[in-house]
Amino acid sequence: MSKQQTSVSSAASFPSSSCTPPDVDRLATLSTHLRRLLPDTEKYPNPIDFVVPTWETLWRLVATSLAHVYDNEDYRHNFHELLGDPTPGRFRTTSLDSNLCTEWIINETLRLHPPSRHISRSFPLVKEHPGLQILVSLLPKFIRDRLRLDSIIRSEIADIESVHLSTDIWGPDALEFKPRRWERHAGAADSAPTLFAFGYGPLMCIGKNWAPMAAALIVGAILEGIDAEGLEIIGTAVIGGRAGWAGWEFKHPEDFC
Template identity: 25%
Template sequence: MAETTNGTKPDGLPKGFRSAELGWPELRRLPRPPYRLPLLGDVVGASRHTPMQDSLRYARQLGPIFRRRAFGKEFVFVWGASLTADLADEGRFAKHVGLGVANLRPIAGDGLFTAYNHESNWQLAHDVLAPGFSREAMAGYHVMMLDVAGRLTDQWDRAQAAGRAVDVPGDMTKLTLETIARTGFGHDFGSFERARLHPFVTAMVGTLTYAQRLNTVPAPLAPWLLRGASRRNAADIAYLNRTVDDLVRARTAAGGDGEGDLLDRMLETAHPETGERLSPENVRRQVITFLVAGHETTSGALSFALHYLAQHPDVASRARDEVDRIWGDTQAPGYEQVARLRYLRRVLDESLRLWPTAPAFAREARRDTVLGGEHPMRRGAWALVLAGMLHRDPEVWGPDAERFDPDRFDAKAVRSRAPHTFKPFGTGARACIGRQFALHEATLVLGLLLRRYELRPDPDYRLRVTERLTLMPEGLRLRLDRRTSAGRPGGTPDRAAVAEDAASAPRCPVRGMGD
């Protein structure tokens, strides 16, 4: 097996360790599911379509640390709060790029999300791009977020007037794709003018689905079992690359006179200390990373939150009252007004607790160590933290941990909990760089929708979750009633007012920061 430049094999294990050992000397002591089959492993009662939800079910049976085997691969899962806190120690553990994340490297390479720890482009890109998510930069994105939200409500107004239900996951995907494309790269995919999702989304979903499928078949048989899927995946990757290359080429042809956005930073900004710049190939990988990661998880978070708001009208009413009180009749709420929606933010956090759209993250030992004072790990050994089960740990969240309750996130409750018990964005230095962007966007959009509509669920709908590395409600549709009784102007910014604000606002204040 080939080795990487830092003396590890491509699966992240140190030289000399067999993959089956995983660097866990006492692996056999860890509990595992019953009914293990030769060659196939722990597949009885499991589905290749829902590996994360199967792991949540096993976690309830087996406890805070356990193992699963599938097609000769052994995986260690952790969800106990104390063990997770140990894994969050940056001095002893680091991000592990494995499983489906490593399967995305053919498209994202050494982008921020998929880079191995030893690859220098991660630190370079992080240092160059971090100012693009500063408070000042976020305020510059706000007006564009409002404009995209206005396109969503235009579409929902038409559906409401026609008595049609809205496709929540599909529309949230359109919204978040347009938001990251506009704010980060000055591009408009025209998603709301299309009857179907943009081909970029179709190709992206294809690559995510294929990455997950690779984990559900025996590696030696994958070339045969996934032959057709592999060809489709290659075509999807080629389409994504062409789309991004065209976007970058257009910006370059403009002579660098861009919008001061993330793409400008990638193309024009040198590292403030080393003077290094991102290579053209890495720029492509970073753009794809942001377009995919920057909208896929946020669309899921919005969709789950809207599901819970529709299912809990008392919560929706309380959140709506907060929006009405803080925003009043203003047509276009300001950036600072979004941060004041503290209860609505609790709704979002509670949705992410129950269904973190990035459902797990992997951690590897930097050196030989002992996890939780009990489980020896050799350098390079890794474990997968089940965020969805960590967020349901009854020792942290109580015996009613499955119940939706936004007040779990009031300030007093948050202060009373131990650190590292809520991890929807990963942990440590490699945690999601765009988490504040996502939270601001999602809180803004939820506020606008609650102010404009009453949400009516399908009484026969039962939450089903689809998995494609990220999580998303499946088949979620809502009916809308336009709010009129409050005497408010409709609860979404007037498009002309937003355009006027945009014309008078400074350009996105990212250019030059940190140069």
């Protein structure tokens, strides 16, 4: 692999002569504040390692979005436009006659490639049933401790991928990447099928409100970097997956000679 070539899944390390070097002072400040939250140096020798995995799903969204838009001029235009005007309003609109906005592209990526295909939640069984909770509270503590009633946990696993790819919900083209499908639900959120990429209800991921636009901006920045460096993306029909991306590359035109 040449120095001008890297994998799409490693988009965070995209080479560019205009990249700004890391801010060492800010990194030190971040580490200091994280250390205050995670004082156990034996368990967390580098507190940043505790935070970084949280962003793994964001980068999967970035990679799959990039794979779907890199060879479509209208899609690319939307991301470049958002990069120049990084506002929620621009995220939901476009200057193109097609009216295809960046939000629809990200929504369709989240639908077709949910970063978390399954989401699990666990909770104490006793707290789920008020009647059982009252009954347990009447028992002597030594009996509760021996029976370990307070530690009985119920776990539920939601199959997000099955819901997102269901033809009953999304139609016969559910397995196809079609951002335009979101047009019919524009301005009518109550009638739109629900995306469960961020979970649902009280335990919904807080990233729901900012992660889609953040991912779109990162995609826009990568596309801008690709243009600036004169690179091309070489892709395959396989998109997504933790261990996928075989055959996906950034290449410089000189590499084809």
